[in-house]
Amino acid sequence: MSALSLRGVEKVFNPGSDQEVRAVHGIDLQVEKGEFISVIGPSGCGKSTLLRLIGDLTPPSAGTVSVNGKTPAKARLDRDYGMVFQSATLLEWRRVQANVELPLEIMGMDAAERSRQAAAMLELVQLDRFANHYPWQLSGGMQQRVAIARALAFKPSILLMDEPFGALDEMTRERMQSELLRIRAETGTTVVFVTHSIPEAVFLSTRVVIMSSRPGTITQVVDIDLPEPRSDETREEQRFFELLTGVREGLRAVEGS
Amino acid sequence: MTYRAEFLRRLYFRLPAIGIFVGGLIVWEGMVRIFDIKGFILPAPTAIAATFATETSDLLAAGAGTFSTALAGLLLGGFVAVFTALAAARWRFVRDGALPFAIAANSTPIVVLAPIANSWFGLRSPLGSIFVVAILVFFPVMINLVRGLLSVEASEIELMESYAAGRLATLWKLQFPHATPYLFSALKVAAALSLIGAIVKEFFGGSQERLGQYITTKAGLLQFEEAWAAIVLASLFGIALYNIVVLIERRVIPWHVSVRNA
Numbered sequence: 106m107s108a109l110s111l112r113g114v115e116k117v118f119n120p121g122s123d124q125e126v127r128a129v130h131g132i133d134l135q136v137e138k139g140e141f142i143s144v145i146g147p148s149g150c151g152k153s154t155l156l157r158l159i160g161d162l163t164p165p166s167a168g169t170v171s172v173n174g175k176t177p178a179k180a181r182l183d184r185d186y187g188m189v190f191q192s193a194t195l196l197e198w199r200r201v202q203a204n205v206e207l208p209l210e211i212m213g214m215d216a217a218e219r220s221r222q223a224a225a226m227l228e229l230v231q232l233d234r235f236a237n238h239y240p241w242q243l244s245g246g247m248q249q250r251v252a253i254a255r256a257l258a259f260k261p262s263i264l265l266m267d268e269p270f271g272a273l274d275e276m277t278r279e280r281m282q283s284e285l286l287r288i289r290a291e292t293g294t295t296v297v298f299v300t301h302s303i304p305e306a307v308f309l310s311t312r313v314v315i316m317s318s319r320p321g322t323i324t325q326v327v328d329i330d331l332p333e334p335r336s337d338e339t340r341e342e343q344r345f346f347e348l349l350t351g352v353r354e355g356l357r358a359v360e361g362s
Numbered sequence: 363m364t365y366r367a368e369f370l371r372r373l374y375f376r377l378p379a380i381g382i383f384v385g386g387l388i389v390w391e392g393m394v395r396i397f398d399i400k401g402f403i404l405p406a407p408t409a410i411a412a413t414f415a416t417e418t419s420d421l422l423a424a425g426a427g428t429f430s431t432a433l434a435g436l437l438l439g440g441f442v443a444v445f446t447a448l449a450a451a452r453w454r455f456v457r458d459g460a461l462p463f464a465i466a467a468n469s470t471p472i473v474v475l476a477p478i479a480n481s482w483f484g485l486r487s488p489l490g491s492i493f494v495v496a497i498l499v500f501f502p503v504m505i506n507l508v509r510g511l512l513s514v515e516a517s518e519i520e521l522m523e524s525y526a527a528g529r530l531a532t533l534w535k536l537q538f539p540h541a542t543p544y545l546f547s548a549l550k551v552a553a554a555l556s557l558i559g560a561i562v563k564e565f566f567g568g569s570q571e572r573l574g575q576y577i578t579t580k581a582g583l584l585q586f587e588e589a590w591a592a593i594v595l596a597s598l599f600g601i602a603l604y605n606i607v608v609l610i611e612r613r614v615i616p617w618h619v620s621v622r623n624a
Contacts, residue, residue, distance in 0.1 A: 181526055197618075199539075207535065
């Protein structure tokens, strides 16, 4: 059973009105368990919409989405998803530890178990020393790591990430990418990752999905056959550059159309 | 930093304000003496201070009566406002039905209800004053809190949805904490309003052991030093009530921008 299966998925906003927007169209995609899929494409190509369709934050206008063999709504209620957005969206009145505990609290987990699990997650993102800090006392990169810890706290089988490192500087960004790969290796989570950055997509993914805009649809899927585990050396390998070129050409074909 | 050094540091930053306060009193006292201003126009600060000493028990009794009325009205109006705001945030029909009227009512001078409250609750009942204060406090607190409850980011709501959080969990764990700074800024305004409401209501009759009655009576008897002493006391109570709200605010929302650097 695929972790994710999208067939003929379409999303139209404001259908029938003069502000009708066909955000995504004719999306077919299978994602196997444990894969790391990056979605890349020009602004407004519907990348985020695709992620929101998978996460049941918006319903498709046509087609079917199936998550671990279930409807997205069922998957959401079963807490199959962890989500990370571009902004960390930490709750500013909660300290770091309490932020990570939030989803566990909502699930009704008892306090001791919750605290134990959140502490383990903070250790995973190497922020256990900052458990008692407020979010505003952390840098942007650290806040985003807290958001990742929070998304993983209830051990979801799928992690949905919408440009999570988009607001970070280049060095922090690369460190976060390595960090994310390490976490994924430890947890075996399936990841769908939306990004603007070609090197980021190539470095992280098992497959890169290239989308075009108007209508937002998948034009190409590039297999990333870089060996794992990947490290900073990976970024300097010949194959890495070849794959960058491949994705860039794929994107250029899209922009040109 | 030692306790003493911290005290001196704070004193240093307060010096300009203290200077203006003391200077203002001296100028006031000097003007009254030099131009021989009559007591019914403006008594000297020393005369007012002297009256405090002679009329202490009457003034404190009146002050305590007014202060407790204002506080009771503030608490009553505040609590009802919080529950109404939560209901308005939770149910769209409450919001759509009630909010336009609340905003309209908030733009009217509600204190005009003061003379009428006497005929509803009787001249001597403290309930009339409490009622006027509660109404006065209700609208700004309710409207501000609703605004706070509804001003959460769409992404934060989606985050809660992704955890399959119910409406109540979203209200308690996201919207209400997010709205507490709004609640406190409304309560600070309401603290001042509550004393205004209580005193204006008392102008229209009721117990003699209230600041409003005390001021009108003494002014009627041309005892202006007493009236001014009561006015000063009312100001002090207003400042005290405001600061109580600020102290609670600092304890409840230490994380908020307005508090964390203070």
